[in-house]
Amino acid sequence: MAIRPDIRTAEAATDSARRGRRLWLWQIIRESRQAKVGLIVLVFFVLVALLAPWIEPHSVNEQTGPVYCEPSVHHLLGCDDGGVDMLSLLIQGGRISLIVGFTATLVAMIIGGGVGILAGYFGGWVDTVLMRVTDYFLVIPDLPLAIIIAAVWGASLSHLILVIAILLWTTTARIVRAQVKSVRERVYVKRSRSLGAGNARIIFRHVMPQIAPLLVANTVLTVAVAIFDETALSFLGLGDPSTHSWGQIIEFAFLRTAITAGAWWAIIPAGICVALVIMACYWLGQAIEDSLNPRLKVSYLSPRTFRVRPLVGRGPSAL
Amino acid sequence: MSPITRPETAGASGALVEPPLLEVSDLRTRYPIRRGLVGALIRRPRRWVRAVDGLSFSLRRGEMLALVGESGCGKTTTAQTVLRLLEPDSGSVKLDGRDITSLPSRDLRPLRRKAQMIYQDPYESLDPRFRVRQTVEEPMLIHGVGGNHDQRHVLVVEALTRAGLTPPDLFLDRYPHELSGGQRQRVAIAASLVLGPELLVADEPVSMLDVSVRAGVLTLLDQLRRSGTMGILMITHDLSTASHFADRIAVMYLGRIVEHGPAKEIVRDPKHPYTRALLSVVPKRDPRDRTNPQILTGETPNPVAIPPGCRFHPRCPVAEPRCRVEDPVLHRVRGGTIEHEAACVLV
Amino acid sequence: MSLLEVRDLHVWFDLPDGGELHAVQNVGFSLDAGERLGLVGESGCGKTTAILTIMGLLPSSATVAGDVRIAGESVLAEGEESVRSHRWNDVAMVFQGAMNALNPVKTVEQQIIEPMEFHEVAEGEEARYEARRLLEMVGIPRQAGGRYPHEFSGGMRQRAALAMALACNPKVLLADEPTTALDVMVQAQILELLVGLSDELGLALVLVTHDLPVVAQVCDRAAVMYAGEIVETGLVDDLFHDPRHPYTRLLFAATPDLYGDEEVVSIPGAPPRLDREILGCPFQPRCDRAFDRCIRERPVLRHVHADRLAACHLNDLAAGNSDVHRTRATK
Numbered sequence: 001m002a003i004r005p006d007i008r009t010a011e012a013a014t015d016s017a018r019r020g021r022r023l024w025l026w027q028i029i030r031e032s033r034q035a036k037v038g039l040i041v042l043v044f045f046v047l048v049a050l051l052a053p054w055i056e057p058h059s060v061n062e063q064t065g066p067v068y069c070e071p072s073v074h075h076l077l078g079c080d081d082g083g084v085d086m087l088s089l090l091i092q093g094g095r096i097s098l099i100v101g102f103t104a105t106l107v108a109m110i111i112g113g114g115v116g117i118l119a120g121y122f123g124g125w126v127d128t129v130l131m132r133v134t135d136y137f138l139v140i141p142d143l144p145l146a147i148i149i150a151a152v153w154g155a156s157l158s159h160l161i162l163v164i165a166i167l168l169w170t171t172t173a174r175i176v177r178a179q180v181k182s183v184r185e186r187v188y189v190k191r192s193r194s195l196g197a198g199n200a201r202i203i204f205r206h207v208m209p210q211i212a213p214l215l216v217a218n219t220v221l222t223v224a225v226a227i228f229d230e231t232a233l234s235f236l237g238l239g240d241p242s243t244h245s246w247g248q249i250i251e252f253a254f255l256r257t258a259i260t261a262g263a264w265w266a267i268i269p270a271g272i273c274v275a276l277v278i279m280a281c282y283w284l285g286q287a288i289e290d291s292l293n294p295r296l297k298v299s300y301l302s303p304r305t306f307r308v309r310p311l312v313g314r315g316p317s318a319l
Numbered sequence: 320m321s322p323i324t325r326p327e328t329a330g331a332s333g334a335l336v337e338p339p340l341l342e343v344s345d346l347r348t349r350y351p352i353r354r355g356l357v358g359a360l361i362r363r364p365r366r367w368v369r370a371v372d373g374l375s376f377s378l379r380r381g382e383m384l385a386l387v388g389e390s391g392c393g394k395t396t397t398a399q400t401v402l403r404l405l406e407p408d409s410g411s412v413k414l415d416g417r418d419i420t421s422l423p424s425r426d427l428r429p430l431r432r433k434a435q436m437i438y439q440d441p442y443e444s445l446d447p448r449f450r451v452r453q454t455v456e457e458p459m460l461i462h463g464v465g466g467n468h469d470q471r472h473v474l475v476v477e478a479l480t481r482a483g484l485t486p487p488d489l490f491l492d493r494y495p496h497e498l499s500g501g502q503r504q505r506v507a508i509a510a511s512l513v514l515g516p517e518l519l520v521a522d523e524p525v526s527m528l529d530v531s532v533r534a535g536v537l538t539l540l541d542q543l544r545r546s547g548t549m550g551i552l553m554i555t556h557d558l559s560t561a562s563h564f565a566d567r568i569a570v571m572y573l574g575r576i577v578e579h580g581p582a583k584e585i586v587r588d589p590k591h592p593y594t595r596a597l598l599s600v601v602p603k604r605d606p607r608d609r610t611n612p613q614i615l616t617g618e619t620p621n622p623v624a625i626p627p628g629c630r631f632h633p634r635c636p637v638a639e640p641r642c643r644v645e646d647p648v649l650h651r652v653r654g655g656t657i658e659h660e661a662a663c664v665l666v
Numbered sequence: 667m668s669l670l671e672v673r674d675l676h677v678w679f680d681l682p683d684g685g686e687l688h689a690v691q692n693v694g695f696s697l698d699a700g701e702r703l704g705l706v707g708e709s710g711c712g713k714t715t716a717i718l719t720i721m722g723l724l725p726s727s728a729t730v731a732g733d734v735r736i737a738g739e740s741v742l743a744e745g746e747e748s749v750r751s752h753r754w755n756d757v758a759m760v761f762q763g764a765m766n767a768l769n770p771v772k773t774v775e776q777q778i779i780e781p782m783e784f785h786e787v788a789e790g791e792e793a794r795y796e797a798r799r800l801l802e803m804v805g806i807p808r809q810a811g812g813r814y815p816h817e818f819s820g821g822m823r824q825r826a827a828l829a830m831a832l833a834c835n836p837k838v839l840l841a842d843e844p845t846t847a848l849d850v851m852v853q854a855q856i857l858e859l860l861v862g863l864s865d866e867l868g869l870a871l872v873l874v875t876h877d878l879p880v881v882a883q884v885c886d887r888a889a890v891m892y893a894g895e896i897v898e899t900g901l902v903d904d905l906f907h908d909p910r911h912p913y914t915r916l917l918f919a920a921t922p923d924l925y926g927d928e929e930v931v932s933i934p935g936a937p938p939r940l941d942r943e944i945l946g947c948p949f950q951p952r953c954d955r956a957f958d959r960c961i962r963e964r965p966v967l968r969h970v971h972a973d974r975l976a977a978c979h980l981n982d983l984a985a986g987n988s989d990v991h992r993t994r995a996t997k
Contacts, residue, residue, distance in 0.1 A: 186443060187438050187440055187443035187444045188443065188444050188445055188446040188447075190404075190438075191436070191438055191444050191507070192446075192457070192461075193404075194402060194404055194431065194435070194436050195431055195435070195457070195458045195461055195510075195514075196427075196428050196431030196432070196458075196461050196462060197457075197461045198461075201461065205446075205457075206446055209448045210448070306724040306725065306726060306727075306728035306729060306730055307726075307728070307729045307730070308729070308730050308731065308742055308743055309676075309678075309729050309730065309731040310731065389849040389850070389851060389852075390820075390849050499936050529708040529709055529876065530708060530876055530877075530878070530917065530920050530921055531708060531916070531917065531920045531932060531933035532932055532933070533920065533932070534920050534922075534930040534931050534932040535932035535934075537930070538930075538932070556849060556850065557850075557922075558850070558924060559879075559921075559922040559923060559924045560922050562922070562924055562925075563922040563923075563930055564922075564930075586924060586925065587925065596851070597850065597851065598924065600850055600851055600853075600854035601850055601879075601924050602853075602854075602857075602877070602879035602880050602882060602883040603879055603882065603883070603923060603924060603925075604878060604879050604882055604906060604918055604921055604923045604926070605882065605906055605907075605923070606882040606883070606902045606903045606906055607903060607907075608882075609883070612854055612858075614851070614854045614855055614858060615851055618819045618821060618822070618852070619819075619849060619851070619852075
């Protein structure tokens with residue numbers, strides 16, 4: 001018996017609760033003001049970092065003004081203790097901070113995602129072993145690790161990235177594992193398996209697309225943490241001495257008595273930049289996460305919050 | 320317990336009739352109940368959930384057998400074991416004469432082409448990110464059949480048409496959330512048909528659909544098996560559906576079949592006390608049709624603690640003292656056709 | 667004066683894109699003590715929304731119009747206070763899937779006592795005594811009250827939910843799909859219980875379900891809902907033997923009967939969208955007896971007999987002769 005091809009009626013709004021909308025990332029971002037702001041801020045900083053060589057007013061390698069000169073038309077954010085233009089330093093610093101942040105996150109995602117998928121999908125002893133390894137890494141204290149690596153192998157950008165990635169992948173692994181475990185139990189995955197699909201096909205075609213949105217949210221949030229970690233570690237002197245990330249800018253300013261000199265422009269702008277980027281990542285990541293998790297929405301039945309409309313002479317009543 | 324086979328009468332040429340499509344013999348599947356660390360340390364005796372406990376039945380090509388029972392009777396476990404999605408502990412499952420219980424894993428792939436499952440929940444059984452086209456095409460990609468892209472497209476369209484989704488072009492690019500429950504179930508059926516299976520196991524295929532669309536899907540299953548080569552095992556708790564659409568009904572209780580036979584005969588002349596009670600409480604459409612319901616007391620018992628003797632005797636309204644001791648075997652009932660069997664000492 | 671009276675009930679839901687979903691359209695029915703009314707329909711027809719409105723449990727995106735009177739008192743127009751005094755005291759509800767919504771960290775007994783204390787019906791020792799009495803009434807052994815929901819089977823949990831609904835001695839019980847997820851034997855037990863309670867306590871029962879045979883067994887009268895409105899009401903016997911709306915007839919025809927041999931048929935198509943105004947009869951696209959008037963004009967729910975109402979133009983043909991619903995119409 002043929003079904004009448006009435007697709008429109010199949011979309012009867014009354015059924016939407018059962019089905020759930022298919023949420024594209026763009027849709028989520030479009031619908032959430034929080035996400036939009038976060039994305040715009042993030043894109044702004046990324047663009048500045050990319051275009052650094054072309055937009056920085058002065059070179060960061062030469063002294064272009066007096067030591068700790070105040071903000072002026074010539075130097076919009078003043079100069080540091082070496083007479084280098086602060087704004088240019090900030091722009092260059094953004095490059096480093098963002099590079100470290102994104103790269104460390106990428107490495108953490110690859111490791112954490114891989115571990116999470118394997119542990120969540122295969123379960124059993126694979127899960128147990130991988131989770132014990134994760135626990136081991138989870139308890140490593142971040143600061144001593146960074147200090148040791150810097151002391152033994154020297155402080156460089158790649159070592160910094162490595163340290164941060166080591167610290168971050170475990171959270172991702174756990175989140176991914178939990179998601180994969182739940183997706184694995186979905187009926188359509190079981191159906192694929194009963195059709196004879198192999199593990200690779202199920203993981204790549206069914207599991208990963210399903211966890212991708214949450215993974216994106218998690219990635220964005222991890223970037224925030226990575227940048228924060230980088231700033232903190234750099235501030236403590238563990239950054240690459242040949243670079244000047246925002247954390248290092250603050251570090252230098254501290255070490256070189258900017259405060260006593262009253263040179264607020266040497267510290268505060270860098271701090272604000274870090275805060276803005278982290279906040280932007282949080283807004284974007286949280287917005288994505290919230291819209292993907294319907295259970296975070298407040299429950300439906302509540303006493304007497306609906307409106308009453310007065311009835312204007314309707315038809316006859318039944319019974 | 321001997322498997323039920325078609326009476327082997329010699330045909331005109333003297334040849335024997337073909338073996339049934341599916342033959343299950345004395346199947347047993349049990350799950351261990353976890354003792355936990357403490358339980359293992361103090362050596363608490365291990366308890367088992369005997370989900371399937373000596374099950375035997377057969378299914379012929381072109382036939383629909385309804386496996387009926389309440390929750391906990393083992394019908395879903397049976398469905399999964401028959402498709403080798405679960406490993407049985409003992410007994411045999413023969414598909415087309417070949418025992419699949421002992422098949423090594425690498426030989427399971429071809430089995431998946433011959434035997435498919437239709438799942439209960441149409442809202443969950445399709446990947447929400449796959450278009451209908453992709454869902455129906457996937458089985459071919461998994462098994463590397465169907466030819467090139469265009470040839471596969473033809474097969475997809477054919478499967479959708481067979482499943483009643485016409486015109487197929489309207490459905491090819493849809494996502495599951497754009498379809499109704501009935502349409503989704505048809506997509507799932509189309510995806511199963513595309514490989515040309517011989518056995519379809521339908522696990523409560525319509526229980527989550529609206530009443531007004533159920534008949535359409537059930538009629539589709541009916542038509543599919545009438546085409547001759549397919550056999551359908553339908554798992555259901557709904558006796559009315561079973562009596563209307565199935566050829567034969569097998570009633571399960573605590574892991575065993577307690578009665579089976581032609582659908583109409585089982586419904587009109589049930590012999591086993593459990594079947595009789597079950598049928599008596601099925602609500603009828605006609606308000607004037609108020610048969611005296613024989614409501615059994617208590618809950619459906621746990622397959623952990625199976626009573627001795629006849630497993631139904633604690634709830635049986637006509638139990639005799641010997642029922643506590645004797646475990647009845649399926650045998651032909653008095654006054655029924657040769658295919659009507661029940662496991663009760665009183666019939 | 668009826669115990670429960672619903673008149674001209676409309677419910678709209680705000681949609682995210684700005685429109686409105688007209689989920690319940692001009693619904694009305696009434697109930698006296700000891701009566702059992704079935705509210706029948708498929709998913710999306712508005713039956714659950716209608717009874718949630720009686721309880722005053724709709725979200726803030728809902729707008730309601732109409733009149734709901736419990737024991738003569740109108741409960742919609744006034745504020746939360748007036749609804750609250752009736753909720754659970756006069757009208758109680760067993761929700762769909764209630765057996766899965768029991769609080770897992772409280773014993774069954776505690777969950778029955780809770781509404782009693784909240785509504786100040788009883789407290790302390792008296793409440794405990796009442797709770798045990800209720801448990802026994804619904805068929806749960808008294809001692810089992812101290813157990814937690816996960817220790818019960820599905821049927822027992824449903825009985826517990828029933829006991830909770832009866833905690834404050836309501837006069838009207840609204841049951842939303844009370845037996846849908848249960849085995850047929852347990853279903854029979856629960857239905858027997860509901861009928862017993864209705865007879866013994868004089869409880870008025872509104873049974874919301876999609877399962878026609880259940881309504882046929884339990885209820886005296888029924889109202890069939892489609893696309894948010896009631897399309898036919900009457901005695902269940904009349905609905906089956908003498909339907910005056912094609913949807914009623916087709917719904918019965920789509921339900922397989924245990925012994926019947928008639929062909930079981932599907933109804934092609936799907937219900938209409940409720941976020942836009944429907945021109946003509948909402949059932950017309952799927953109706954096998956529709957004619958041109960059905961496309962132009964929306965039928966109104968009218969009396970076809972005493973106590974029988976239907977919303978179908980066919981009833982105007984042949985001066986009320988119901989054969990028009992049976993014989994093949996010449997289109």
